[in-house]
Amino acid sequence: MKPFTLERSQILPVSQDEAWRFFSDPANLGNITPPSMEFRLTCQPPKEAHAGMILTYSLRPLFGIRMAWTTEITHLQRPLFFVDEQRFGPYRFWHHQHHFREVDGGVEMHDLVHYLLPAMQFTWLMNRCIVAPRLKRIFDYRRDALQRIFPAG
Template identity: 40%
Template sequence: MKIHQLYRKQKLGMTRRQAWEFFSSPYYLNDITPDFFHVDITSPVPNEIYAGLLISYQMKAVWGIPMNWLSEVSHCQKPVRFIYQQRIGPFKFWSHEVSLSECPDGVVLEDIVFYAMPYGWLGKLLHATLIGDKLKRIFDTRHDYLQARWSIPTMTDSPSH
């Protein structure tokens, strides 16, 4: 099984408290992702996330086909980091860590995603021809949205692939 990784780091002009409130809420997902990736939250979500919280979604990320996703907040260290992992969904494995650290002008946001494709050779083909690019586009859109809203012009942001 091949494990893929996406890593992004971005400096934002906001407080860590503001960043935590924004990134820990699943209600902003549609704001920070491209139009082809639409998410409907299908379970109640409390005002504050916590370790063990399960959140169910229905998303339309590939060809408008609805897919169910159940994620668990596996780690939660407010306001520093949280990790959510797919429990049911389209990937064989998915783990996304969101980390927030303070810096002189705001916060540094780091996204670390590990994932594996299902379906053997077909999953490899889908990743090479479709999924890998779509995931990069999702995080590029997220970067651009955040940069437009909370940019700090002196920092050179660097998407890493």
């Protein structure tokens, strides 16, 4: 099965180093996750991400059900990009690329997510009706939170 894709870009009025410091610090994940998801780190991560880093956390991604999630930072090139991949969690496959590129007025942050849902009948329908809209709302919240954290001008 071909993975589903979510792609987003946003320009932040900060330097590439400032964007990198914020996004590579796992402690900031809770600041850009909808409060209704009750995101909680369940590990003591370092202050800055590195390749091979394992993060464990719990959250309520859907229907208020608490789930454990484990991700690994598999690729990282400071301050240009890093990749987190789910090792254990709600998806059959989760590969999230975070790219940072200097542009006029700041840094373009580009997310590219490829994911697969657990194998079931009508997976495409579950994605279209429930998962994709939920991911859209999560990334919309993240966009708005980042605009509050890094206001323009």
